[in-house]
Amino acid sequence: MKKTRQACYYKGVWKWNGALMAFPGIVLIVVFIIVPFFMNVGYAFTDYNTASDVPNFVGLANFRNMANDRDFWLVCTNTLKLILTYVVGGNVIAILLGVMITNVSRKFGNFIKTAIYFPQLLSMVVVGFLWRIMFSYNNGPINHFLGWIGVPADLLPQWLGVPALIIPSISTALIWLIAGYYSIIYHAGMMNIPMSYYEVSAIEGANKWQEFVHVTLPFLAPSITINTVLLTVESLSAFAVPASMTGGGGPGRYGTTLALWSYTTYFNNHQYGKAIAISVILGLFAVVLAFVELKILLKKEIGNS
């Protein structure tokens, strides 16, 4: 009886201490993220102007203005394309890198981990400009290499000039940037898979591919879930890399995402209400997409299906 009372007492103290320790962080998140977000939502229904005194309520005018813009559907399509290419491509590359890190020797694995994590240290604008040079039509290394292996000059692709290639080019830059980070998460997930499952699969005569599909991947489901959600949110908020790669949105806005469109609408057009409406839609989109992804992917995790 005494032990139980003691256990309850310490549990209560620990909960209080935990809450108090988290309190400053919660205050910061509320003050700098939650409150501004809801203020933003409020401004989306007004004719807010940086230089005006009192914004007036205008109902859904900003949202209508946004939906009637000639570029609205194009920008939404660009954003969806970016999500698909970035999330799928990012996960695939990160899993492959994770497998590579897990299966090489410790000494070599540490070197590879450092090398593939290196892009994370660069600023997003630097990454954008770097890949802009890489994809340059006349002087980029990629087209130089293609020319060297025999691709005729008039068949060299304009990576940042042809509408169909702009978003995949941006995705490539973003995947290069984050692959190292997410591969570490997958590597950690793989290290937690019990060896007994691999031993059983070896006894059953499974080859490497079957081992990967039937043992590794199912155990990686929680990592896949969290990475997919994080990559989705990241792709929605991608701004610096697309802006610096395309010089503000690309020809015909084929490289403009919702986040970039919100920025240019605010600072270039001075259409504050419309820009805020775009950011609100972007936020709602992120919440809905993350919710749907979690609902679907959590069911696939071992123990949840």
Add this chain to the structure above:
Amino acid sequence: MKKVLALGLVFCLLALTVAGCVPAGTAAQDAPAADATATDASGDVTKGELNVAIAADIAPDSVTEWTKMFNADYPDVKLNVMLEDASNYEVTIEPLVAANELPDVVGIGCTDWFGTLADKGYLLDVSGTLGWESQLDVLKNMYTSRNGVHFAVANGVETELLYYNIDQFEAAGIKSVPTNWDEFLDCCQKLKDAGFQPLAVAGASPNNLGHSFISFGIAHEIVASGFDPDWNTKARDGEYDFSTPEWQAVLNKAVVLRDAGYFQRGYESADLYECMRAVTAGEVAMTFQGSYQTGNLLVEGGANIGITTVPWNDKGKDQVGIVIAGDGYAMGKNSSGNVDLATKFFNYVSFEHADVYQNMSGTIPPWQDVAKDMPNAKVNEKLQAAWDASNALSVKSLEPQQAFTAIVYEQVKQFVQAVILGNAEPSQIGDYLNPAQKEYLATLN
């Protein structure tokens, strides 16, 4: 004991958070104002604190030099300097306006948005200052707001020019620079026949496209033709019709160049710097750029580049000069409460020591009498000759970024790019610009 330590840590973190939320300068604002500004025996203001924001893209050392000089001349004045991005002043200034913390002296661009700020009282009237009185009349007009506030002094005056490779012209058998549209087309064809790429165009840069082709088209089809020389004043009201045949023709000549294959290979994805690099490296023969790019085009070790006025005029008609107001210096709604001291620094950078920036950037001085007001100005000889020729043209037209409202100009850029890339026809100009005007009207608050 653990609980006490945990509580103490939480308290410290909270205190830090609250301390960080106290705005800078609160203590100074609460202090008695008696010593905040002091005067010397002559009545000049020589003590205090100033907040200034100046662009440092083109001549970054000018900011350092001004700061050093001002500190040496007025050692008791504390100068808080913020750097701006000249390619997008709004990114720096809008948050400051929203927070009601516009600096005492601020660098700005010549756009209608800053005119709007002046009308709302965020920028002070600077008429009567030395810089304002001395600058060119056309610059005074461009830096006068809709309600008549004279809100800035330009740091230079610019124009659009044609930069060409002298050696490639000779190799192609071109004896003289083109002076009209027909001669220009002839030049392009001769260059193409000789194996050179005639014209560098930044297809991926709507900003750059918005300065060139459409400004030439407006200059000749709208202004010089007599159709509507005052179009930009009328368009400010937001109900101008851009779907007339004259407006639908402004980009026709650009399409002729595109369809004839005179643009460089890969122009669709070339940005401004790729363009200029191609010209300085001798890969492309010509490019249309603002005179402010002279320093980037006439580089040591680069191609032998000549400069001339833009030959967009039909044969038998005169060329039209494009006038571009350089970025300006304005005085913000006074954040430190010391207008006299702010005016002192304003005069310092906009007029008295404006040569610091001019010498480093090579821009054309904005003064009516350069010999009197900036005797030590340094301008490239070729640029000076081209500017004199452009300035001597009897008809002038404004550069689009400074003629259109911001929302409409954003659509202008998108429209020009769409036409250059073949995604729109010149006749669709009304479809792009007329709706943008309605959006502009909706933002007036």
